[in-house]
Amino acid sequence: MGLKWGILGLGKIAHHFCKDILLVEGSELYAVGSRSLEKANYFAQQYGANQSYGSYQDLVNDSDIDIIYIATPHDSHLEYAMMAMEAGKHVLCEKPIAVNYDQVSQLIQTAQEKKVFLMEALWTRFNPVIEKVISEIKNGAIGIPTYLNSTFSFYNDIDPASRLFDPNLAGGSILDVGLYPVFLCYTLFGMPQSIAATGTLSEQGVDLQMTALLDYGGGSAQLMSGLQANCDMTSKIYGTEGQLIIDSRWHEAQSYQIKKSDKNVTYKHPTIGRGYTHEIMECMKCIENKQIQSSKWSHQDSLNLISILDEIRRQVGVVYPFE
Ligand SMILES: NC(=O)c1ccc[n+]([C@@H]2O[C@H](COP(=O)([O-])OP(=O)(O)OC[C@H]3O[C@@H](n4cnc5c(N)ncnc54)[C@H](OP(=O)(O)O)[C@@H]3O)[C@@H](O)[C@H]2O)c1
Numbered sequence: 001m002g003l004k005w006g007i008l009g010l011g012k013i014a015h016h017f018c019k020d021i022l023l024v025e026g027s028e029l030y031a032v033g034s035r036s037l038e039k040a041n042y043f044a045q046q047y048g049a050n051q052s053y054g055s056y057q058d059l060v061n062d063s064d065i066d067i068i069y070i071a072t073p074h075d076s077h078l079e080y081a082m083m084a085m086e087a088g089k090h091v092l093c094e095k096p097i098a099v100n101y102d103q104v105s106q107l108i109q110t111a112q113e114k115k116v117f118l119m120e121a122l123w124t125r126f127n128p129v130i131e132k133v134i135s136e137i138k139n140g141a142i143g144i145p146t147y148l149n150s151t152f153s154f155y156n157d158i159d160p161a162s163r164l165f166d167p168n169l170a171g172g173s174i175l176d177v178g179l180y181p182v183f184l185c186y187t188l189f190g191m192p193q194s195i196a197a198t199g200t201l202s203e204q205g206v207d208l209q210m211t212a213l214l215d216y217g218g219g220s221a222q223l224m225s226g227l228q229a230n231c232d233m234t235s236k237i238y239g240t241e242g243q244l245i246i247d248s249r250w251h252e253a254q255s256y257q258i259k260k261s262d263k264n265v266t267y268k269h270p271t272i273g274r275g276y277t278h279e280i281m282e283c284m285k286c287i288e289n290k291q292i293q294s295s296k297w298s299h300q301d302s303l304n305l306i307s308i309l310d311e312i313r314r315q316v317g318v319v320y321p322f323e
Pocket of ligand 1: 009010011012013014033034035071072073074095096123163169176
């Protein structure tokens with residue numbers, strides 16, 4: 001039999017993720033866990049999971065499960081990823097894997113001690129277009145890349161009850177969607193020499209919008225995230241010999257373009273399913289090879305990403321009540 005998945009937290013993303021598990025040969029949607037047994041039973045029925053649990057602890061204690069996918073709000077990733085690893089389970093944890101550097105370090109230390117696989121669910125890293133973009137930039141397709149512009153913003157009515165706006169659940173645009181432009185910039189350019197960030201806060205103290213300038217000495221990036229503006233959701237990389245545009249919605253891209261002089265070529269690389277399939281396959285491969293981390297999105301990558309996000313959050317002035 002294949003890798004048996006247990007899903008912890010049955011909200012919006014858990015539905016999308018489970019539909020994609022069903023597309024991956026060698027992966028089995030085995031069990032689901034919710035704070036409500038009724039919800040877990042209904043969810044299990046919808047997707048054909050064998051087991052359903054009314055508590056997260058009962059879910060991670062199921063000895064038949066190989067890997068737990070954590071799909072709860074940001075503030076709880078540390079607690080539930082720890083709970084799963086303490087029970088000896090491999091973990092794929094939704095982004096951000098934890099809310100600050102100290103929390104991410106704790107998770108990595110536990111994965112090392114328990115010798116279990118741990119990965120942040122940065123699905124965009126495994127998107128076929130992004131894989132191609134990484135190699136195009138590395139191979140000089142647009143010459144030397146000198147500027148990146150990446151945005152991730154969409155309009156939401158301010159709802160203090162939503163996890164997006166609740167400081168107790170580590171809400172705000174930076175950790176929810178700003179993480180994607182920062183991920184792209186870090187993946188293509190590495191760690192910046194300096195960061196200058198600004199933003200707007202809600203009455204509850206989470207950021208409604210963030211703009212950051214990352215300096216690379218000889219190159220720079222402008223990144224934006226928000227919960228109050230609809231943007232075009234493209235990412236653009238400019239180089240000495242042309243431009244590379246990751247088409248909308250770039251974090252789940254199906255195509256990219258390279259523009260040079262008057263020539264414009266579009267390359268299509270569609271995802272399998274919605275695109276979570278690719279990170280699911282990466283987990284399978286790593287676990288089969290007995291790795292505790294992926295070389296494509298490593299523990300150090302998660303640490304580097306959160307250290308940039310910590311600095312942006314510090315400059316914008318977002319402090320969560322539990323920190
Ligand atoms: N990769 C992606 O494309 C993507 C997209 C959207 C979100 N995400 C990430 O996925 C995670 C969940 O986001 P979501 O949009 O699915 O959230 P959501 O719809 O609010 O669902 C979160 C689930 O977490 C559980 N939960 C546990 N403690 C909770 C609490 N104190 N308050 C509310 N819910 C709690 C609930 O499940 P039970 O009621 O079943 O216990 C709830 O349904 C976040 O980390 C987010 O950043 C990723």
